[in-house]
Amino acid sequence: MSQSPAILWLRDDLRLRDNPALHLAARNDRPVVFVYVLEDVSSQRDRGGASNWWLDKSLTALKQEITNKGGQLVLRRGDALLHLREIADALATQDVFWNRRYAEAHREQDEIIKSSLKDDGFNVTSCPGNVLMEPWKISTKDGGPYRVFTPYWKSLQNSIEPRQILTAPSEFAPTKSIRSDSLKDWGLHPTKPDWSDGLNDAWTPGEAGAWDRLSEFLDGAIADYSNKRDIPSIDATSRLSPYLHFGEISANAIWMTVTSAIEAGEVNEQAARKFLSELAWRDFSYHLLYHYPTLPNENYQSKFDRFPWRDDEAALIAWQSGKTGYPIVDAGMRQLWATGWMHNRVRMVVASFLTKHLLIHWKAGEDWFWDTLVDADHANNAASWQWVAGSGADAAPFFRIFNPITQGEKFDPDGDYVRRWIPEIAELDNKWLHSPWNAPQSALDRAGIVLGQTYPKPIVDHSGARERALEAYNQIKSG
Ligand SMILES: Cc1cc2nc3c(=O)[nH]c(=O)nc-3n(C[C@H](O)[C@H](O)[C@H](O)COP(=O)(O)OP(=O)(O)OC[C@H]3O[C@@H](n4cnc5c(N)ncnc54)[C@H](O)[C@@H]3O)c2cc1C
Known part of the structure; x- marks a missing residue:
């Protein structure tokens, strides 16, 4: 039968x-x-x-x-x-x-x-x-959820029971045909305007695209993952995040493939383990989301409920459109708009800039990322924004304020990333590239830049903004 x-x-x-x-x-x-x-x-x-x-x-x-x-x-x-x-x-x-x-x-x-x-x-x-360990399967000694990544990661490595990768069925038996909507009628593809050219160029969504990306990464960039993953101008990370978000590849399959490659001596072990620990950050975010379900909307640390955030529509728009006058911030925001993705290091810099230099609530940034990222994820986005803002679990302390000039100089020393995304300042000497307002007039003239016209002047002064942020934090620190 x-x-x-x-x-x-x-x-x-x-x-x-x-x-x-x-x-x-x-x-x-x-x-x-x-x-x-x-x-x-x-x-x-x-x-x-x-x-x-x-x-x-x-x-x-x-x-x-x-x-x-x-x-x-x-x-x-x-x-x-x-x-x-x-x-x-x-x-x-x-x-x-x-x-x-x-x-x-x-x-x-x-x-x-x-x-x-x-x-x-x-x-x-x-x-x-699609996680390595379901959120309730891992707990601290006293039975509660983890709040700090390092012990979570230790415990995950001790308790993970990865399964063999399940093969896809080779064929499906025929069934009665059932009415289906047409995907076109759902209107998911943008029209009026269609802004998706950059996304089309950057990505091949789907399961085959996910596995191609993983193979490419294992054949190449993983070797230098530990020391190059912070350099935004090069393809040193896997770019698997959207594939993971949509479940086109499973975290388990990535774990199994990478650990098998380690065992077979096919990849640099130290770099591959670093990569697995980043994959575990994703699990940690899900662990937090499950145990603190309000994470996407409410401060994990309630003292931040009293933080004097500013309402500044003009500054928010400048940030969203990559026109803050700080090249590393603007390059990141433009990469996001064009491709639906931004390098992790730059995500941290732009998020710090929004929440600390501009004192705009992390939720405004989380919302913008939610709309524009192809990997926008309930757990990772909320946990990461709260991590940068200082309000999250195991968060970066609020007073650690990224300096957008030195971050640019350190992680984009030759300016390749900034030049790619901000062509209007591409001709500027490296010395001034991350702080064009410090460049002498002759250097600006040579590069064809008129500050305030062809590229914005900084919308806030770094030192002044830093002081202002620290003062704001002092108001809630003791809580
Ligand atoms: C403000 C901010 C917002 C973010 N929003 C998201 C988001 O919505 N969706 C998202 O997937 N990631 C988010 N991240 C985390 C991280 O930036 C991306 O996962 C990473 O850049 C994706 O690139 P990749 O696949 O090349 O990463 P790889 O370095 O190749 O890492 C492999 C995988 O590990 C996971 N991973 C890596 N770093 C992190 C991290 N810091 N936190 C959690 N998981 C990580 C991702 O699933 C990633 O695909 C955010 C980070 C910040 C600072």
């Missing part, structure tokens, strides 16, 4: 390889129908523009892959529960599978759907989501 199909509800796990829920659903060659619902839940945060662009391409790639293997990906919009019930009815099945997600609004939604389906007699199977 032919088996009824299983339904696999996809969310942030847009892949066929190393997908635990798919592995269970497709056991014994059982037919699987893939479902993706563009959810319409008011408690869930709307995806930003760059994430919508990525999702569009990722679903296109996945649909193609599933279709090539004889299966179907059903796209629906609206209430996931209604659609799952209707599709299950049409397929005469009662088995639904998914991989877990960890943001509070997602967990609550999944809980509601799970119990409703169970009340209706469904079998619902949920599997571990």
Whole structure:
């Protein structure tokens, strides 16, 4: 007798390889129908523009892959529960599978759907989501959550039980055809205007793109990861973050691939372990998000509730558009706008500049990143912004204020990064590149720069802004 199909509800796990829920659903060659619902839940945060662009391409790639293997990906919009019930009815099945997600609004939604389906007699199977360790599986000696990364990382290494990478099914048995929306009708790709050229040039969303990137990284840049990962002008990091966010590759598969390469002596061990520790920062962010679900909206350290943030629309717009007059900050913000991604070192510098030099609330920066990053992530974005602002768990102390001039000089000494993203100051000598306002008039003339016209004068004075930030911090320090 032919088996009824299983339904696999996809969310942030847009892949066929190393997908635990798919592995269970497709056991014994059982037919699987893939479902993706563009959810319409008011408690869930709307995806930003760059994430919508990525999702569009990722679903296109996945649909193609599933279709090539004889299966179907059903796209629906609206209430996931209604659609799952209707599709299950049409397929005469009662088995639904998914991989877990960890943001509070997602967990609550999944809980509601799970119990409703169970009340209706469904079998619902949920599997571990895209983390190395589920957030509740790792705890301090006294049973609480970790708040500091280093002991978390130690504990993770001792307790991790990576699974062998699960292979993707080679084909899917045919099933009754189910009505699907057209991806085009979802309008995820930007129009009027279409600002996505830079994203198209920079990325190949989808599972194949993820594995290509990992292989390329293991064949090349990982060797120098430890000493070059802070240099924004070179491709020294993996750029796997958006693929991880959308679950086009699993953290487990990256862990297994890298540790196998270490064991086989194929990569520099010290550099590869450093890379794995960065991957673990992502897990730590999820650990924090799970245990402190208000992390994306509220200060982890409540004393920051009294911090005298400034409302300064003009300064916020200058920051967003890469026109602060500080080249390393502006280069980062323009890289973000053009490609949907920014180098980690520069993310730290621009976030420090917004929260400390401009005294603008970290939430305004987190919102902008949410809209513009292709890797915008509930856990990583919130945890990282709070880390830089000083309000987070295991955060950089507030008084450690990045100097945008010396950061530029240290991490972009030849100015390649700044010249790439700010062509209007490209002709300036290295000596002045990170502080054009200090350049003598003759140097500015030679480079064709008119400060305040072709490139902005600094919107704040570094030393004055630093003093102001420290004074603001003094007001809450004792709390
Ligand atoms: C203000 C700010 C906001 C950020 N917002 C996000 C975000 O929305 N989404 C996001 O994925 N990352 C975010 N990060 C973390 C980090 O900048 C990116 O993960 C990293 O730059 C991605 O590039 P990569 O894949 O080449 O990293 P690699 O250096 O190759 O690292 C491999 C993977 O490890 C994880 N990782 C690396 N560094 C960190 C870190 N500091 N914190 C958490 N995970 C890390 C990422 O998943 C990354 O893909 C933010 C950092 C800052 C300072």
